[in-house]
Amino acid sequence: MAEQPENQPISDEERATWVREQFQKANKFLAENGVLFDSVITEESRYLMPYLAVWKIKAMDSKRYWVISGDLPSDYTSVDNAKDAKEALRHxxxxxxxxxxNLINAKDADKTQKEFGALLINRAExxxxxxxxxxxxV
Structure with missing residues (x-):
């Protein structure tokens, strides 16, 4: 049996591709929720490849949001709820x-809702x- 190769470092190209894909995913999620993207505040945005990206964005209406994407459900919140990316994760x-x-304890929760609730708990932890x-x- 062949040994597994050592973990190879991520190339700049792979990193750039992943960041671009997460940005597109976040932007699509915002658009689906009626938030039209204007610009990203890159100095305050963070990502931990391949797990998550937290973007601070400015919308067309000048409101600012934190949006999260990655190997978890996409979501967004007003910057009023978190001063920085670290606090956005806590939020x-x-x-x-x-x-x-609420999903798991709902009287009429079906299997899919309970499974999504379990996923949310895992990702929240x-x-x-x-x-x-x-x-x-750092």
Whole structure:
């Protein structure tokens, strides 16, 4: 049996492709929710490839939002709810925990809703752990 190759470093091209795909995913999600993108505030946006990207964006109506995309549900919130990307992760984690609890405990919740609730709980716990990992925020 052949050994697995060592983890190869991610190339600049792979990183750029992933970032572009996550940006497109975030922008599409915003458009589907009636938020039209104007510009991204790159200095305050963060990404942890291949898990998540947190974008601070300015919409066409001059409102500003945090939007998250990656290996998790896309979501967005006003910048009034979080001062920086780290706090945005905390906000999404808490919001998803509450949403998951409501989904799972709903009287008429079907299997799909309960599974999505479980996914939200898992991703919320991961976000909270990332938010509390100092090495990620240096």
């Amino acid at each position: 999404f984690a808490m919001h998803w925990q509450l949403k998951a609890e 991961n976000l909270f752990a990332m938010q509390n990992t100092p090495d990620l925020w």
